Amino acid sequence: MDNIALVDLTRPLKELADELGRSFSEFGFAVIRNHGIPDELIERVEEMQKALFDLPEEVKRSYDVPGGGGARGYTPFGKEIAKDAKVHDLKEFWHIGRSLPEGHELAAAMAPNVWPRELPGFKTTMEEVYAAFEKTGDRILRAIALHLGLAEDYFVPTVKDGNSVMRLLHYPPLPEEAPEGAVRAAAHGDINTITLLLGAEEAGLELLTKSGEWLAIDVPEGALVVNVGDMLDRLTNSHLRSTTHRVVNPAGEAARRSRYSMPFFLHFRPDFVIKPLPAFVREGDSPPPPITAHDFLQQRLREIGLA
DSSP: OOSOOEEETTSOHHHHHHHHHHHHHHTSEEEEESOSOOHHHHHHHHHHHHHHHTSOHHHHHTTBOTTSTTSSEEEOTTOOOOTTOSSOOSOEEEEEOOOOOTTOTTGGGSOOOOOOTTSTTHHHHHHHHHHHHHHHHHHHHHHHHHHTTSOTTTTHHHHTTOOOEEEEEEEOSOOTTOOTTOOSEEEEOOOSSEEEEEOOOSTTEEEEOTTSOEEEOOOOTTOEEEEEOHHHHHHTTTSSOOOOEEEOOOOGGGGGSOEEEEEEEEOOOTTOEEOOOGGGOOTTOOOOOOEEHHHHHHHHHHHTTOO
8 A cells, every 4th residue: 555545434334444444554544535524614613713722812821721631621832742752842722522411420531621701602613513523433433343343333332422532723833932843743643542633734744654754644625634543553453553643844934824723532431441352462462451541541641741
């Protein structure tokens, strides 16, 4: 396979399973057209996203939750640092998670959402796109399940009420005083099950191939980038690869304008035990020990300075 798959999500699941499976095992990434998230909804979300980051700095910082590890609300510019990186990323972001009813059994693992009072309609719009991401993620996971030789609905109970997080992301115009070596998002792997990313059309997103070379990801207008996270890598004993990726700084005119994107980090339920599937554990392997999705998440958040 020479390049990342460009897949039409409306095609039959069995065809998707083959294409996505090969792309995820080789690159850890795929690009998806006709993903089912309505253009009109995406436009509304993008308008809200720009309005959010245009709010005065003191207003945004009032939504930075002390001790919250960035799980909900606002995380200021230059706070997150990739694992093993020397300098912080050049970005600010806002996290929206699942809204659970009072008394829900998983409420202790998921903080309540924070909604900006200054933006009417923000909550309704963001909950609508959160649900749309989940619907698209369900179809992708069904294709993955078929590729792995599992029942099509294998992942349905594993992600029901999962700790999925939507990140509204803003990379401001590059500051002249940026620390040497700082990039918009340093090389990292995603923690979760799969990531669905809107807003990657502008150049900058790159993945590290098996041969150790950086490969730019070419994304058609309106397409969705999907990648394997560490949890799914662990579940499949690295049959599906969580690939190191980064967002490099643009040159020329692009450096002087903001970049916006919206990743949806689809997670297993906090109480789901991630244990390598027997079919992918070969003789002589030393698979990682079982761990709950919640404990794995906390472990990784500590490594990137968010817990």
